[in-house]
Amino acid sequence: MAIYKQPCIHCGSLVERDARFCPKCGSRNPFGFQCPSCLRSIDKGSQVCANCGRPLYVTCPFCGERTFVLEICEHCGRTLMVPCQNRRCGERKFFENEKCTVCGKKIKIKLR
Numbered sequence: 593m594a595i596y597k598q599p600c601i602h603c604g605s606l607v608e609r610d611a612r613f614c615p616k617c618g619s620r621n622p623f624g625f626q627c628p629s630c631l632r633s634i635d636k637g638s639q640v641c642a643n644c645g646r647p648l649y650v651t652c653p654f655c656g657e658r659t660f661v662l663e664i665c666e667h668c669g670r671t672l673m674v675p676c677q678n679r680r681c682g683e684r685k686f687f688e689n690e691k692c693t694v695c696g697k698k699i700k701i702k703l704r
């Protein structure tokens with residue numbers, strides 16, 4: 593059976609269509625965007641998440657530009673994800689999230 597691959601929208605590497613995450617950049621949603629708070633699918637260009645109401649444009653803490661809630665800043669390319677501080681969890685979370693969406697542990701922001 594042929595394996596169909598499609599480029600990851602976050603890093604551009606080819607990923608199997610049914611992959612749960614991108615093996616190159618670790619994105620959990622290689623072919624779409626998801627809300628960093630509730631993990632529902634979102635459309636690029638939407639201002640707020642239709643499910644939880646979270647704003648989908650944020651100010652990058654590195655370059656100060658407004659960027660869509662991607663895993664990396666659209667302007668400076670720095671990662672906007674921080675690792676969960678629960679060592680048994682290890683999930684990467686969006687920097688603005690106050691709690692890990694997987695284990696619920698509070699996240700201290702240590703980007704700078």
Ligand SMILES: [Zn+2]
Binds near residue numbers: 601602
């Ligand atoms: Zn990727």
Ligand SMILES: [Zn+2]
Binds near residue numbers: 641642
């Ligand atoms: Zn949401």
Ligand SMILES: [Zn+2]
Binds near residue numbers: 652654656657666669
């Ligand atoms: Zn930036």
Ligand SMILES: [Zn+2]
Binds near residue numbers: 693694
């Ligand atoms: Zn966690």
